[in-house]
Amino acid sequence: MSDTGTAEKNRSQAKLLHPDNREHSHSVCWNCEKNVGDEDVCPSCVRVQPFGPERDYYSILGLPVRLALDPRLLVAAYHEKSRTFHPDHHVEDSEKEQSITLGNASLVNLAFRTLRDPFLRAHYFIGHVKGKPARPNRKAVLSSTALMEIMDLKEERDSLLSSQGPAAAEQRLRTVIDPIERDIFHSFEEIDALIESADKEGDTLSKALDILSERLEKRSYLQNLLKEVKEAS
């Protein structure tokens, strides 16, 4: 029995978020072999096309790669893609098409789930722009000063929790989290502007992304402190 153990989560590896088992690259229709480009549905034979491995969440939903997204546009795009790919609209299609729609619809859902939440979206965006697979990664480095601040805040929270109760503790945490979230949204605008200007390679962008990373990281620590308060009450 010694060689059978429970799987352990692989901590050392970055976790893949983007699926990579697409069978077809996305330029020729799998059915009629005519050119399809980036179309979801083959213009010649009207068969749905599988997303190629190069498709990111933004392109899957047909949205520009931006940090700030209009939620109404996002939902509209999601619904449109769902109409195209949801397996329930393909119940009478061939098995092959059903398996494509299953894969595509799963990705559409994952893309929407990720981009809908601004903080998840920001993590994804950073990885995407930097060309690395992204995933909220708790181990990302925080400066030791930032960590100290968080530790102090945690102590303060605990004493508030015991002396004045959860509401007071939550309120105190909010006074730190709210400004950080405002800063994060501010970063969104700044970075989107840089992306829109041609200055993509520039140092400025890379620095801005690092700052955003750190803010996101800090926020996720603070959110955990907040979550513990909520769980306690």
Add this chain to the structure above:
Amino acid sequence: MNRIVVGIDLGTTHSLVAYRREDGQVEVIPDREGRLLLPSVVALSKDGVRVGWSARERINDPETTVIYAAKRLMGRSFAETESERRSLTYPVVDHKGSPAVPDPSRNRFLTPPEIGALVLRDLKTRAEEFLSQEVSEAVITVPAYFNDAQRQATKDAGAIAGLKVLRIINEPTAAALAYGLGSGKDGLFAIFDLGGGTFDFSLLDIRKGIFEVRATSGDTHLGGEDFDRAIVSAWLEENPKLASLAERSEVRDLLRKEAERAKIALSLKPEVEVAIPALGFRTSLTRSRMNALVEPFVDRTLSCVRAALSDGGTAPADVDGVILVGGSTRFLRFKEAVAAFFGKPLFDSVDPDLVVAEGAAVQADILSGRRKDLLLLDVTPLSLGIETIGGVTSTLIPRNTTIPAQAKELFTTYVDGQTNVDIHVLQGEREMAKDNRSLARFTLSGVPPLPAGTPRIEVTFQIDANGILEVTAREQTTGTMSNVVIQPSYGLDKDDVRSLLKEAFSHAQEDFATRLLVDAKTEAQTVLNATERALEKVGSDILPDADREAIRNQMKSLRTAMEGTDGRKVRDETQALDRLTQPLAERLMNQSLSNALSGMALSKEGGSHA
């Protein structure tokens, strides 16, 4: 002729079937007498099996086993149904780990899926007669909080009844489909569904024909029947004499029915008189007293609501309207509490008894391939993950994720040179694996023997639009793969369903040994239940400790015998237990008789308690 897929609401107390007409209207199909509801009741007697209204009429016939609320047993193991069984008045025995109702006249045990199948078959026949064509496909609804095993058991019920179940959908979602379609309004809607046995809550975004479920939550043990029980308990507490009469299950039934009647009357008037002359019981129940009794249940529903809102990332104020579904939402206290919580208009104009079936018919229509203007985006109700080292659950797909869904994660080995990896698939919200439901286990072998932490094992979860989960594990360097399509740990396998299909309506074979076993187990279970109840009731004044000990021991031997297949042994052990409890039974009988005779006194003491 057009292929018709019907929608079925298989309820705890009532079931219905609906379909979408050629003209686009959804219609609930009536029976020959024009009734829309079918009581989810099955009656087993020597002269046959009855379903529905005629089964319900048999409720007080001592020769008949009347099965109701079987939905509460659906997809659960015998052990898991303990608290349910205590409140049911028909015998439920352990049959290969599953709860089952003995049907001695036909020499068989009926499992919950088979009982459900009897109801479904009745609805199928009703639909076929009405539509003058064969009906072989259906969408069936279940409470949102049903787990995988419960859904699978419901599907099995369909298969046994000869129905291909194209989709299982959640009751509140179905209600919203029917409602949203009827109103033509877009927005974010909360659906509050409180039925006889279950509470479901869902948050649904409706936009231009797309119904996106944002979150669901609920409680499979909260409904109108709990309120009835709460009323009965209050009566018993106030009337100790009534309590001892209520040891008899017929008395309990009577009290429960009276409690339900009073509860329903209270939604029309502020106070009701209750009188059961046979028991010499008379009292009155006011709305405020009733409200106090259900207040803990109100709190429980609202805490589910809060959980779903927070999962869906919304506040009560974001909700555009609240849709009330289920018979128990006629209860005024709940209407009031829900209205206060959301501060929004309540929609209860749609007939709450019919909407679930109507919504199922809408989804049935979509799945028949006829409608592309509507689409339901549903979610998985419970989180799915695998067990990692230390017995901890690692979630791959969190609850309320829209389906179809896929998730991949990398895992590695824990021991140097480990060549096999155990993948244990779990469902539930708890941190520790042992607290969650085990869905499947499989082994990935052929992992190259490397130092711990080096192999890269990719685990993929794929849930299709039917909510069926497929788990694949792949070692990335060698490409070794292993996978499993989740068959729930409870439920029938394909062969079981097939053989049940064959058997279901042909005559069970005359097998003396089985028959003896069925009879013996039924008898044994009845004696055990009665003994258990008696032991709870009597103190050492009536029953000396040594006698109690002896009875306990004999109960143990009987239970052991019941696990086996020897009917004779079960019968002998039952008789032995009977002999031991005989003196006790006599003493109790005397007590209960004298109580019954002093019924007049009881009614005086039990006066009004507003």
